[in-house]
Amino acid sequence: MTYISEPEAIGEALLEIVGPEGIIPLEMQWAYTVDGLSPAIVVQPASVEEVSKVIGLASRWGLGVIPWGGGTMMGLGNRPHRYDIALDMRRLNQVIEHEPADLTITVEAGTTVKELQARLAAYGQRVALDPPWPDRATVGGTLATGIAGPARWRLGHPRDTIIGIKVVMPDGRIAKAGGKVVKNVAGYDLCKLYIGSLGTLAVIVEATFKLVPTPRSQRVVACSLPTFKQACGLAKELQWRLLPIDSLWMEWDGGPCVLVCRLAGSPGAVSRSLEELDALARQYSGAEAQPLERWPEVVSSPPVAERLVLRVSVLPSRLVACLEALTALEPELMVALPLAGVAYARWPAEASTPNILQNAFQAVATYDGILVIHQCPFKYKEGRDVFGWRPPAQPMMKEIKRRWDPKGTLSPGRFVAHL
Amino acid sequence: MSPFYGTGRRHRPLCYTGPVNRKPLRDLENIVGKRWVLSHPEELLAYEYDATIERSLPMAVVLPGSAQEVAQVMQVANRWGIPVVARGAGTGLSGGAVPCRGSIVISTSRLNRILQIDPDNALAVVEPGVLNVDVSKAAAPYGLYYAPDPSSQKACTIGGNIAENAGGPHCLRYGTTTNHVLAVEVATAQGELMWLGSPLADAPGYDLTGVIVGSEGTLAIVTKAVLRLLPKPPAVITILAIFQEVEEASEAVSGIIAQGIVPAALEMLDRSAIEAVEGYIRAGYPPEAGAVLLIEVEGVEEEAHGEAQQVVAICREMNARDIRLGFTPEERERLWAGRKAALGALGRLAPHFYILDGVVPRTKLPQIMHQVYEICRRYGLQVANVLHAGDGNLHPNILFNESDPEAVRRVVECAAEILKACVEVGGSISGEHGIGYEKRNYMPWIFSRDDLEVMRLLKEAWDPRYLLNPQKIFPSAASPEDIAVPMRDITARLGPEAEI
Ligand SMILES: Cc1cc2nc3c(=O)[nH]c(=O)nc-3n(C[C@H](O)[C@H](O)[C@H](O)COP(=O)(O)OP(=O)(O)OC[C@H]3O[C@@H](n4cnc5c(N)ncnc54)[C@H](O)[C@@H]3O)c2cc1C
Ligand SMILES: Cc1cc2nc3c(=O)[nH]c(=O)nc-3n(C[C@H](O)[C@H](O)[C@H](O)COP(=O)(O)OP(=O)(O)OC[C@H]3O[C@@H](n4cnc5c(N)ncnc54)[C@H](O)[C@@H]3O)c2cc1C
Numbered sequence: 001m002t003y004i005s006e007p008e009a010i011g012e013a014l015l016e017i018v019g020p021e022g023i024i025p026l027e028m029q030w031a032y033t034v035d036g037l038s039p040a041i042v043v044q045p046a047s048v049e050e051v052s053k054v055i056g057l058a059s060r061w062g063l064g065v066i067p068w069g070g071g072t073m074m075g076l077g078n079r080p081h082r083y084d085i086a087l088d089m090r091r092l093n094q095v096i097e098h099e100p101a102d103l104t105i106t107v108e109a110g111t112t113v114k115e116l117q118a119r120l121a122a123y124g125q126r127v128a129l130d131p132p133w134p135d136r137a138t139v140g141g142t143l144a145t146g147i148a149g150p151a152r153w154r155l156g157h158p159r160d161t162i163i164g165i166k167v168v169m170p171d172g173r174i175a176k177a178g179g180k181v182v183k184n185v186a187g188y189d190l191c192k193l194y195i196g197s198l199g200t201l202a203v204i205v206e207a208t209f210k211l212v213p214t215p216r217s218q219r220v221v222a223c224s225l226p227t228f229k230q231a232c233g234l235a236k237e238l239q240w241r242l243l244p245i246d247s248l249w250m251e252w253d254g255g256p257c258v259l260v261c262r263l264a265g266s267p268g269a270v271s272r273s274l275e276e277l278d279a280l281a282r283q284y285s286g287a288e289a290q291p292l293e294r295w296p297e298v299v300s301s302p303p304v305a306e307r308l309v310l311r312v313s314v315l316p317s318r319l320v321a322c323l324e325a326l327t328a329l330e331p332e333l334m335v336a337l338p339l340a341g342v343a344y345a346r347w348p349a350e351a352s353t354p355n356i357l358q359n360a361f362q363a364v365a366t367y368d369g370i371l372v373i374h375q376c377p378f379k380y381k382e383g384r385d386v387f388g389w390r391p392p393a394q395p396m397m398k399e400i401k402r403r404w405d406p407k408g409t410l411s412p413g414r415f416v417a418h419l
Numbered sequence: 420m421s422p423f424y425g426t427g428r429r430h431r432p433l434c435y436t437g438p439v440n441r442k443p444l445r446d447l448e449n450i451v452g453k454r455w456v457l458s459h460p461e462e463l464l465a466y467e468y469d470a471t472i473e474r475s476l477p478m479a480v481v482l483p484g485s486a487q488e489v490a491q492v493m494q495v496a497n498r499w500g501i502p503v504v505a506r507g508a509g510t511g512l513s514g515g516a517v518p519c520r521g522s523i524v525i526s527t528s529r530l531n532r533i534l535q536i537d538p539d540n541a542l543a544v545v546e547p548g549v550l551n552v553d554v555s556k557a558a559a560p561y562g563l564y565y566a567p568d569p570s571s572q573k574a575c576t577i578g579g580n581i582a583e584n585a586g587g588p589h590c591l592r593y594g595t596t597t598n599h600v601l602a603v604e605v606a607t608a609q610g611e612l613m614w615l616g617s618p619l620a621d622a623p624g625y626d627l628t629g630v631i632v633g634s635e636g637t638l639a640i641v642t643k644a645v646l647r648l649l650p651k652p653p654a655v656i657t658i659l660a661i662f663q664e665v666e667e668a669s670e671a672v673s674g675i676i677a678q679g680i681v682p683a684a685l686e687m688l689d690r691s692a693i694e695a696v697e698g699y700i701r702a703g704y705p706p707e708a709g710a711v712l713l714i715e716v717e718g719v720e721e722e723a724h725g726e727a728q729q730v731v732a733i734c735r736e737m738n739a740r741d742i743r744l745g746f747t748p749e750e751r752e753r754l755w756a757g758r759k760a761a762l763g764a765l766g767r768l769a770p771h772f773y774i775l776d777g778v779v780p781r782t783k784l785p786q787i788m789h790q791v792y793e794i795c796r797r798y799g800l801q802v803a804n805v806l807h808a809g810d811g812n813l814h815p816n817i818l819f820n821e822s823d824p825e826a827v828r829r830v831v832e833c834a835a836e837i838l839k840a841c842v843e844v845g846g847s848i849s850g851e852h853g854i855g856y857e858k859r860n861y862m863p864w865i866f867s868r869d870d871l872e873v874m875r876l877l878k879e880a881w882d883p884r885y886l887l888n889p890q891k892i893f894p895s896a897a898s899p900e901d902i903a904v905p906m907r908d909i910t911a912r913l914g915p916e917a918e919i
Contacts, residue, residue: 146621189597213681
């Protein structure tokens, strides 16, 4: 293996692959910093073949590559061991195949979720991805992150919606898994492996989704409830009655809990469910369900690296107690998905961060939960694993990373247990 | 497992005939007790098959009573380098549980406890030998159920469902097994117990549960599973639509999907299947009908009724000659009876039948149905079709008599041609039954060498010595005693890419 440390030599070789339009000018490179590290070069390939060549070259030269989509979730992960090339995927933004009557679509990974949904909306369809900043978030980044938000109850997790995938392996080979039919058990379901892998196993270049119809009518309402217990109780009741809930989440910023719910379906079902919800809300808190004009964006401000955001997963039955324990640490905002047992808590990042971290880890452990540092100034990442949790299957994860990426080409060190 | 569905079994000179090494047997007996190790040929006979036409005898069968024992059995197998094949109920339809020569079969029949039903978090924790239907039964008192409902649900096990990523009529709306398994405990090839995944949402780490589901017992042995339960829907309506022609029914399916309606279930039976059913249980399907569709919609009252109206309108537009609705559980049960009895009924038409499991994009359904009939006609074989039509998943059942070896050969060849036709219209060779022995040599029809090599990375990460269910999923090497050889020369004739 030749080791080339000269950025100029790397640059020339990459220039040959992606052409001048595929190299991001030096003065724009600051935008590609990850945890305080800057890449030597930023490339924007325009085709799967170019991605394959870039990765193949990086692998041969022992370089570290980090894929970039919209960059909305780059704060998540451990500090990379090595970062030479930023691989901006956003020029791969073509629809490869859309067969509306089959309810399937294949798109390139750099397509933004908003573009994708807009195209589908014209056919009365949508894909079950609902990331907070859809105009920036890309399909590839959303899959590689693999977190479901408030829409998970109805639409499920991104893993449940993908039926086929094409990736570039860490040695540059192109491989696919799954297909374009909605039901398929031929071969191992490798789609699952790439979802949530944060770009540490392969670069996602294409994905095929099954689609769902756009609901004919939808209404958003908010109910204000005095306690977490009441808000979670109401959420649970809605779940058990199987009301057509498209999205559901709870927000708290020191005052009462606000349970926000989007009902979607046929007009008859939505208006009848709205009545049921309103009656339930009165029963729970005496307050009625207030209509909202639009779906508020969860943690709606764009990601600011200077904040501390923690993500908690517990069994839904333990969520209330866990949220109560976290309030003692005085977060400025908490957003919870009561049906899933997931919560996000946010603090302005200050000197007290290590303290908050320590107490939060303790609190969550009491409820057998998992705490992930979702976002924080990178100096606090030093010397710790932001994923907190060591999965019991960590040895197998390590083995998989080793076999997929023996040279540590892709996002080395970013994943769970610094894989 | 009773062979009520009448698939043919043939003997192949593949059973283990070499000397039995008693030493590994003694090691196994020390773990599970003498009683739970079977090695007499007559005892082994009950374990040589699944619901396909393949058979082969193992060296021994072990029936462990706990996850720890499974792990210890794996350690023994590892020490002696003996392959291991896990076995649930043996209802598999791709030869997955058919033992390879001289292997140890681990039967999960004693691992049949439901360990926990947690209604607050809508979870069930079960052992792998638990029958699918028993999970829903145990959850019913809490108003919950387990959604994946393979037609074999009264006989098949959760372990087998996980290994095959089993589907069922209601998977159209709720997804297959993979969407309902949150975590599994496995015994690895090295004999360690390990939990994968987590009942907690968004637990960080590679989604190893996701790759174990559908891995056909080739990566690890499932010893416990955490399953997601769902609340029962408040309103369910079943619609039976009767058509004169299969084309009209297929068009109605495409029409429903294209309209953006996702029913809970959307099943189809063609004329031969209807005839069989009527001769068997009198489900009230007109025997001269070309096809029936069985459609179920559910949700809150308004949702179900709205969708039912739309579905009925589309079926009428496609010339449905009769439409019946079921609202009460009894009415619905009556409409479903014919579908549920379909495979059992086919046994009346011929001594044996061979079930295929192709999938096509849903718009290609009318075209592929036409091709299925055409191909079978060419081979002079009768076919009865039962389809999870809403998913584009077809089960042509080719009828034959296994006492005629020439017929068996024709059936396998005909089946291969049908699957190839599915692939050619953008589909796949298995929707829910798995690749197993049966279809492994067709894998290169849909996957490139690189695709398969990446799958091998996964296999080797888990099982570098290829001890777990060898000879499954991956295309066969050219060894003369290989069980899949007859298929291989057939596939070779179907195209050069049929072999790697
Ligand atoms: C409160 C909250 C709610 C959310 N709700 C939802 C939701 O409902 N549904 C949902 O789907 N998501 C949801 N998300 C997460 C969402 O997935 C991400 O915010 C976003 O979609 C990431 O997209 P991106 O293009 O900006 O990725 P980036 O920030 O660019 O990348 C994210 C990660 O993926 C890697 N990556 C990027 N592109 C690729 C590629 N092509 N191949 C391999 N790796 C790649 C990067 O290296 C990085 O590690 C939620 C997040 C939060 C905080
Ligand atoms: C009449 C009939 C109807 C059917 N209908 C359907 C249907 O609607 N949908 C559908 O999907 N399938 C259907 N099937 C196929 C079959 O029932 C399923 O594939 C089922 O999941 C197999 O379960 P089993 O317990 O019988 O597994 P087996 O046949 O015993 O084994 C199947 C595979 O699972 C592996 N395995 C078993 N237990 C474990 C374990 N604990 N750990 C790891 N691997 C394990 C075996 O090694 C083998 O590879 C039907 C079969 C019949 C006979």
